[in-house]
Amino acid sequence: MKNLMIGSLAALFLTTSLSASAQVDPEDQITYRKAGYSFMSWNMGKIKAMAIDESVAWDPAQVQAAANSIAATANSGMGALFGPGTEKSIGDTKTRVKPEMFTDREGVTKVGMAFNKAANELAAAAQTGDKAQIVKAFAATGDSCKGCHDKFRMD
Template identity: 55%
Template sequence: MKSVIVTLLGGAVLAASLSAVAQVAPEDQIKFRKAGYSYMSWNMGKIKAQVIDGAVEYNQQQVLAAATTIDAIANSGMGALYGPGTEQNVGNQTTRANPELFNNFPDVAELSGNLNQATANLVAAAQADDQGQIRAAFGQVGQACKACHDKYRMD
C-alpha cells in the first residue's frame, strides 16, 4: 500500500510540475536541473564528511541544514525541468539524461517518490540527532539517487 501511495504522490508531483514547463526555455530547464542536482550533491558531501567519513567534526545543525536542503530540492518540482526538447543537448547546455527517461514517466515518478521518502527520512534522522540513523538514511538517499542514475543517466 505504501508503494502505491508513494507512486501516486510522485505521479501527482510530476504532473503538477510538468504544467510549469512552458514557462522555462529548454536550455534553461537543463541548466536549472543540473544546478539543483549539483547543490544536492554538495550538501550530500557535507553530510558525508561529518557523519560517514568523520573528516569534519560533526555539527548537528549543519547536518540538519544540509538534509533539509536536499529534501527541499528533491520536493521542489524538478520534474518540470524535464520538458520537451530537454532530452538532448540544447545551446550550450549538455544533458546526461537518457532519452528513455522521457518515455517512462510513471517509472520516473515512482523513483522520484522513493527519493522524496528517503530525503524525508534523512531530515527526520538529522532532527533526532542520531548519527546511526543519519548514516542509514544517508544510505537510503544514495540508493534512491543511484536507482534513477542506473536507469536514466548516461555517462
C-alpha cells in the first residue's frame, strides 16, 4: 500500500507539469514551490529539535503532525511548479534552481523519488512513535533533501 502510494505519487510528480502548471503563472510557481520547501524546513526543524537536538521535549503527536505535513507536501505534485519560465528568478521572486533541473530528467526523477520515499517512510515511522525509528527515518529524509540541493540548487 505504502509502496504503491510512493510509486503513484512519484508518477504524479513527473506528470502534472502540463496540466496543473497551466493554471499558475511562472512567478507564482516559484513562490509556491519556495513556500512548500520553506514550510517543510520548519517541520524538519521541529522534528530535529525533538528527536536529535533534544532541545524541545519529546512529543510524539507533534512529531507525527510535522512528519505528516512533510509527507503530504512531498506528495502534492510539486513537479508542476517547475514549469517553463521558472528556470530563473523573476524580478524580486528569486530562485536558486540550477538549469540542470530542467534538463536532467533522469536525475530529477531519481532525487524526487528518493525524497518521496524518505518522506513517506518518515511519516510511517512517526506513526509508530518509536524514537529510534524516527531518528533513522529523519536522517534519511535529510539526506534525500541534501541529494537534491547538492545537484539542483545553487549555494
